[in-house]
Amino acid sequence: MSNSTAKFGLGMLLQWQVLACLLFASAFALELFWLHRLQTTEARLTDAFMRRHAAEYIPDPDIVVVDIDNASMTEMEAIAGLWAWPREIHADLLEGLSEFAPRAIVFDIAFSERDMKRPKSDARLSEQVAASPTHSIYLPATLLNERGDAPPVALQSVAQAFAMHGSHVSTTAATLQLPQAVQPAAWRLGLINNLDDADGVLRRYRLYNDVAGWRIPSLPARVASDLGFAVPVGSDFTLRWPDLGHKRYRYSELYKLLTEHRPDLKPAEVLRLAHEFRDKIIFIGASASSSFDHHLSPLGSGYVGVDVLAVALDNLKNGRVMRQSAPHWIFLCGLGLLLAQVLAFQQRVHPLIIGAALVVTTLGGVWLADMALHRDLIMPIITPFIFVWIWYLGAALVGYLRERRTRDQAVALFRRFLNPGVVRKIVEQGETVESLSGQMRNVTVLFSDIRDFTTLSESSPPQQVVALLNRYFERQVEIIFKHRGTLDKFIGDCIMAFWGAPFDDPQQAQNAVAAALDMQDALLEFNQELKAENPNAANFDIGIGLHFGPAVIGFIGAQRKLDYTAIGDTVNLASRVEGLTKGVSRILVTREVKDACAAVHEFTLCGTYAVKGRYAQVELYAPSRKIK
Template sequence: MTRAQQVGVIVGLVIVAILTILRAGDPPLMRQAREVAFDEYQRIVPRAFQDMPVRVIDIDEASLREFGQWPWPRDRMAMLVDRLSGMGASAIAFDILFSEPDRLSPRTVMRDVVGIDPSLLGQLPDNDEIFARSIADKPVVLGFALSNEGHYRPEMKAGFAFTGEPPFHAPPRLDSATPLRPQLAAAAAGIGHISLNPGDPSAVVRTVPLLLSDGEQLYPNLALEALRVAQGASTYVLANAPDVPDTITLIKVGDFVVPVTAAGELWLYVSPDRADRYISARQILAAGGVSPEIAKTIEGSIVFIGTSAAGLQDIRTTSLGRNVPGVSLQAQTVEQILSGRFLSRPDWADGLEILAIAIVGTALVILTTFVSPAMALACGILITALALAASWLAFLYGGLLLDPLAPIISGSITHFSATAFRFLVIDRERREVRAAFGHYLSPSLLYRIEHTQDALRLGGDDRELTVMFVDVRNFTEISERLAPTAVVAFLNTFLDALSRHVIENEGTLDKFIGDSIMAFWNAPVDVKDHAGKAVHAALAMRETLAHLNADDAFGFGNGQTVGIGIGIHTGIACVGNMGAETHFNYSAVGDTVNVAARIETACKDVCFDILVSESTADLAPQYALIEAGALALKGRSTRTRTFAVVGDEGLARSTEFIDLKHAHGQLIEALASRSPAARAALRTAKRKASGLTVDLAEFYRRITRRAEHFPNTAARKDKVGSR
């Protein structure tokens, strides 16, 4: 191990230690990230809705329209209780506060009338008394909420038994509650709190506190109390962890055992909100009575009375990201207990996650230091996948909530830090090579230089290459009318825009020669379909130049545009580092390079912007190609057959191009045989070409002057039909 590697391991282990200590402290940001991950699990696999004997009597907008605005008089609430009780509801729980006298009570209304005889007030009905008489001897549970004022505590209707020391300091704190009307509290069969997430800054309700405590007494929540009353139970039994004071592990209510957090909270496993869960209060209070179907649904059910009306502001957000009435979560709490589908975060979860951070971080530090970054990254991805899979399977099959993010995020930070240290210190020599050559060579060549021994030696290899030359048309005229700085600006814009298509198509930029680009494919590494990629790059250059001209990117104005010629040829060339020992360039030489350069020059005579040789066309038959003639290139004793690149694969399959190719073939045959039918064939080809986006007008205008480029049919290898 080198000294740099030793330092890298030490630095990495220090980072792992810091992350481990940070997780042990469990800051709010980590808790929030963990809870969001658990939310995502529920969204993927929510608790399935089951038709449980639990219903919500919804004081919805339709009910408010029919019976008037809220609050309703309590004699109407008494009617609601009487009808539900008459239908056989096993428990009736109000997710509504009754903390003030009924302002709509006749006795209350008449008390403020001037001159009323006080002796008459006692003869007027009082809605609170009516409501109290209605709920007496019925399975009715009333709710209370936390308050910041006063010292009121409701009287509990149930007892508590403990398997150990009473955990009075485990649940959330109750300092004061909203007072219940005395006659209502005395008549109710149960009293429970309706707070869903007291003290939690998040708007999402993920846990429900089944108990509150003032330090001397425990107070059940509304759903738990409704379940107790429905079973006729009188006592809750609480179990705690051995030798761990002030914790709660289980709550037994009647025949049901509920696993809870140490603070007595139930992790909500939410099901999607369903209309089946709700019955409108309007249907219960209907003047004509309740339908038999609704009565059958109510019979034996635990009924929660609450509101979904937006104006009454009892809307909560669930882990599924949906806004639902608060009373719905009370009902879902009972549904979850009845179904036995619980979520839990075991006491050992924190310890396991802290240990995972330490182990994973240490492993990544060692891997990143001693193996290649790619191998370390692959191992990191594998560890991430395993952590996610373990967490997901624990949730899916065991209802366990294990944090997948803590080891993943900590591992990512460790891997990034160790990789950064390696980059800054251990890989300095490799970085210096990249800094020296990065502006001049393609990424594939850089990779070869970095990873191949003696890559910078002089020499070359014979390889099949596809070579491209790109040149600006009339560059001399352009440079004459521009200042030298403007010429440089023009060339920078032009070369940058077009050369990037070489890199994007896995090519190697050889050099810039004034206003020209030389590039080749299939070196220094093998490139599959190198001829096709070169043709694709040429078509992309054509499109890019059209956009540059349309946007006046060169700043010429007056509608002046720039044209190019592109020549492409495929053949054997020598490619490698060429020059002197102290100054060399990675390049290609040979007849293949010369032919490509001559084809680019021939674009002027043919009056078309992209020409390829027959060898390139044979390797890229999927493109829209038409024969451009057998050209006599400078320095070659034989003619070189060329093809014009009209468009891409999509155009090649189009009906328009197929018709043009057929007409063009007939024109070539007529020119080759010097037939008088050439003129008619030319007119047909021009007409077919006029429907394409590529301008072939000049190409066809010049073609009749190039009859010598199309030798007699008997002397030609006719491959037009196969292209």
Template sequence: MARTQLVGVIIGLAIVAALTVLRATDPPLLRLARDLTFDEYQRLAPRSFENVPVRVVDIDEASLKEFGQWPWPRDRVAALVDRLSEIGAAAIAFDILFSEPDRLSPRSVMRDVAGVDQALLKRLPDNDEILARSIGDRPVVLGFGLTNAGNYRPPVKAGFAFTGESPFDAPPRLTAATPLRPQLEARAAGLGHISLNPGSRSAVVRSVPLLLSDGEQLYPNLALEALRVAQGASTYIVAGAPDAPDTITLIKVGEFVVPVTAAGELWLYVSPDRAERYVSAGRVLAPGGVSAETRAAIEGGIVFVGTSAAGLQDIRTTALGHNVPGVSLHAQTVEQVLSGRFLSRPDWADGLEILAIAAAGSLLVLLTTFVSPAVALACGLLITALALVASWSAFLYAGLLFDPLAPILAGSITHFAATAYRFLVIDRERRVVRRAFGQYLSPSLLYRIEHTQDALRLGGDDRELTIMFVDVRNFTEISERLTPGEVVRFLNTLLDALSRHVIANEGTLDKFIGDSIMAFWNAPVDVADHPGKAVRAALAMRETLARLNESDAFGFGSDQKVAIGVGIHTGLACVGNMGAEMHFNYSAVGDAVNIAARIEAACKDVGFDILISETTADLGERCAVLEAGALALKGKSTRTRVYAVVGDEHMAASAEFSELQRIHEQLIGAMRSRSRPRRELVNAAKLKAPALCGGLSDFYRRIGRRTDHFAGEPLPFADEVGSAE
């Protein structure tokens, strides 16, 4: 069994290694599961909306209804810039692309009219020029988009300072950008990309790239650039890991430090969309001027201009599962920076999760194989609970993102595989053991034999055993008065009650032979104090039989009492599986077995129900025993001395038994020395015996008869019990 356990451990650890490698490669399905877990965390504890100076001027349905469909003429956009500047916005960032000429500009409209005077055409207003003049010398940030066509790179309006290794290969790649109108690009205080999840296949925006790179230059996103312009800062400080090239750890913009991923991305910790975040563009452009409420919302704040109108299709999905305008995510990026509420996933998180899979999986394999699947399951559930609590606590109190799902999933797979192997292979062997021994061994011995290698090997071993034979007295007479069915019921009742004490005292039931029981101790595994446990089993059988007779459990009436004889001997015997390869029994054979059987048969001559050999009496814990003579066995040159078991160690320590033992020893000495006062000693012993054990009365009565019979020629005490073959 140890070999199959070792194979099970190897297979289990191989599965753990495969799962560990799988997690190290981080396939898309695992990444998706991890992202969904973090989404659920945000849904359970979203970032609360804080009234920081960030607002979205929303070109909403009401604005379009009032001022016409999109796109608006850019002189109206210029009017919006003028009004926001007048109110006192710290920065105005457009989540709108101005890459094409304004087709609603008077100059553009008239250019397509045939025969228009070119001089007149030049005097007509150009809306792009109007917007360019409006944004000049104002804190306006324009957005640019990404494209795969061309090779245009927008100018960078800020400087970059670096600490640590070069970060140019860390951010997502900028291949090309959509060109802005030259006059707008030149006059803008800042330029930032408006892409929220470039290259991502997911519709959910979970992180925002604060920087893009073309390998030589970094390009900030719209939110980061708006924050810089609002502070009047001229330079970004980008920190890289000192010992990890192509890694960004944080970005400093003005007075704010922003922790980012290695690729320069900010994990979005979103709050539910709130009406307080938005100001309708129609309210800003109101002909009568802005209200005090609108002025208070915008003044001194960072303003993002975008649209929530469904027809303009700038709707994104957040980790909360909400569909929101894309411009609001730029605003939420700045809200996070201003409030200092960040999420981060440490660089060592992957390593920790991989280590957790390896450690937890290995532990579950060992527990499942060597302890039990139930204990492994309990430990697995505990590990699951700890992983969930630790991951959730890290998110809730520190904004740290640790994935509990991968270790839990890997542990579940490992436990299932190890349990399946144990059931199909290891426990199959144990089920064979249970079928072979379950009816004959105590649960403690059965557990020990299950974990013993080659427990069912055919063949035998020489071991010191304590063997017991139990036989029903006068069984022939009893069976003659009963029907066969009644005989079976009688035997089942009696043998079941008696054999339970063999099991309870860690003995092995060998077989039932008609009305007899054969049992032994110290096999198939070692049993401490096996002679003492065999004697205690015999004493328990005596008590059980007395209760059965008293309660008339056999239905014989008060006149018929069932009696048994028990013989016990300790000696060397061959014990093991005996028979054929496909059908065998676990049994013991040898001279010690024969001696035990003959001691049991001698109970009839001695007149006592429990006799043990001198070897058993010497090796067992001290019980109340009295010498009962010696048996002359066939083939033996010396007699086998036997002892009557009166009671347990408590009786052995009692004053009453000590007095009886003193008298008994005098009687033995008198019989061996052929001295005369045997009759007086027998009578004295008979007076003491009933108080200790009822069976002693017949024992001393028989000794008295032998004493009278051999009064003229006393024999040695060893001869007076008789002999048995």
């Protein structure tokens, strides 16, 4: 294979890799900036990081939750009956808490229906909400879909209650569930609509709902804005979830403490309560199982609705809103990994090394994303690494198939002149045509020629001559392969073989002589077979010449026809030696061959002979097996 052809092949391969990389990068960009099909998978990995770091987030001590839990439901039955309780119960609690001047009280209780049997109870709650010294009691509202049972409400009429500002069309209406048990004049409202992701997990919270240009704030955003906390830009934000460790009070215990036992409170108890509630933000809601207000969060199922509101406000108050990494940086990192792989495969780095490096890089990316979440930053790493790994697997598969094709070609090529064991060794070591060409090696060259073959071929039919030669060559080639020789070529009725290439063989000379002796024995057996088949058959005879020395080894020829062969003076001398065997000995070897394996075989000097192309005469020896 010529260098220009190899360069052309590598150039075409590199072009295809670059083109495939561009297509892959385009698909990567499409997913990252537009499709977001892997968004849920990314979110679930972030959930795992969130769970790992949940204990590190210390809830704000200024946020207190008053919880109507299952025990509170039971303990309050004697006072308030079954749920839902009369609204005056909550009015009593508000009256007791107001003495400690909390910064805000936020209800996560709907109050959406009037108590027709106890209107005074509703009035009592309205009065208490309106009478709040700081007017800082917030009530929840819910934006319903168009099929909701509640009648549409003109947004202009509730603009003040939601603190919505700006110029809007007064006729715009929305279906809202409002706290009808409280008089509208006392409303300070915010929406509590959840924003579940596609897999049903609550990871984000709305800042506002846009209805025909009206921005209706969520309850946490409304409270944060009124209290002067920074509200991020956008319609929603990703929550940073702490472990369930908010400062909590059981509703029943607090209610009894602030109503039934309030006259009997000792000064120390009053001071403790003042410390716990003064200037605090108090959320009142229900975790009882009958409230059905539990949500699936990154920390698991059962996250109570009032805790969700408290977490959202905690995030806003303390600037713990999760930030998203800029997607263009993620794209550049992923593109860099893709290009690094293209370069590595182009340089023919072993796929296992590339894979190991990619494993380390992936683990490093996971660690980096985990550390980023510790700093309230979300890094989407699944998307880039999925594309990088798909590219790696595809490139590794293509490389494997290409390598397999190259090996198959090598096997098919070398089987012509190498024994199967040598072929396997070449394939296992990944040798190529280029790596096996143009080598200077010391080899032992053997020529074997059939004597008087011209006379035999003229006296026999062509088909019989070809069949006879094939039978003879089959035996002799097996012997060459048996002794680890390399079959170079057939030249008419002549066999050329050599030892010492493509792999070094310290015993090449003795293997070559042993092969020559076996070829001689095989000839005698072959003649016996021919006599058994046809008593009038002519005997075959051969001459075998061997020489040891340096030669150039490699694939020589044209692109359409290559031969793995040896060239040089060593080859020429071995051919001349074979020509001198007639009338002297069936096998002749040079002194170089004899000296290389005298300890294994016996040699008889047959004399010195002038050889064409050489000034000095050549000593020739007839080998034989040592008698043990």
